[in-house]
Amino acid sequence: MSQQTLKIVALSGGLQRPSRTLALVEELVDGIAQAVPVQAQTIELGTLVPQFGPVLYRQKLPAEVERALQAIESADLLVAASPVFRGAYSGLFKHLLDFVHQDALVDKLVLLAATGGSDRHALVIDHQLRPLFSFFQSRTLPVGVYATDADFSNYVITSEALRSRIELAVERAVPALRQLVDARAQQAARAPLLALA
Numbered sequence: 001m002s003q004q005t006l007k008i009v010a011l012s013g014g015l016q017r018p019s020r021t022l023a024l025v026e027e028l029v030d031g032i033a034q035a036v037p038v039q040a041q042t043i044e045l046g047t048l049v050p051q052f053g054p055v056l057y058r059q060k061l062p063a064e065v066e067r068a069l070q071a072i073e074s075a076d077l078l079v080a081a082s083p084v085f086r087g088a089y090s091g092l093f094k095h096l097l098d099f100v101h102q103d104a105l106v107d108k109l110v111l112l113a114a115t116g117g118s119d120r121h122a123l124v125i126d127h128q129l130r131p132l133f134s135f136f137q138s139r140t141l142p143v144g145v146y147a148t149d150a151d152f153s154n155y156v157i158t159s160e161a162l163r164s165r166i167e168l169a170v171e172r173a174v175p176a177l178r179q180l181v182d183a184r185a186q187q188a189a190r191a192p193l194l195a196l197a
């Protein structure tokens with residue numbers, strides 16, 4: 001992986017397959033990948049739940065869940081998406097993030113997304129997900145994306161309005177991602193000079 005390549009980790013909080021939440025994060029990651037060089041990895045919560053549901057302490061987690069947590073913690077950009085359950089992100093989504101070290105996401109760029117059955121729960125992004133990542137002192141990107149069941153047909157995005165919201169979120173994310181790439185390039189250019197000093 002070159003220094004210019006950003007590591008994107010998408011955490012899809014969907015518990016079923018197929019999943020609208022998964023379709024949404026895939027579209028977001030695709031959009032970002034068209035704008036900046038990325039290496040992307042998707043974590044599907046539903047596949048991990050049987051392994052971490054009854055676990056309380058990180059050191060007791062199986063290796064696959066530990067690897068997922070390490071991927072989340074080492075991402076340059078985390079795309080964090082959950083279905084809305086009773087007006088909030090799902091309890092299992094929070095349970096996975098409860099294993100993340102409290103300082104591991106400081107300053108991390110996070111793109112927020114959610115899916116729900118109702119338009120009326122769109123504020124889950126700003127009232128639930130954003131405060132969760134504020135706890136972690138992450139840098140949540142200004143535009144998050146909320147989609148409803150009506151934006152999909154057979155778990156595939158069919159709504160042009162949703163596509164526009166995804167485009168806007170990507171457009172607003174790209175400057176922050178480019179800054180990261182530039183900062184890395186400058187750091188890499190300085191490194192040989194520092195070695196000579």
Ligand SMILES: Cc1cc2nc3c(=O)[nH]c(=O)nc-3n(C[C@H](O)[C@H](O)[C@H](O)COP(=O)(O)O)c2cc1C
Nearest residue numbers: 014019020021083084085086087115116117118121
């Ligand atoms: C237990 C449960 C609770 C739900 N609660 C809400 C809710 O409060 N508000 C809402 O808009 N949708 C609610 N939904 C609908 C889901 O959020 C919606 O269908 C979502 O897109 C499912 O995502 P998925 O396809 O990734 O599983 C609920 C669904 C379930 C199964």
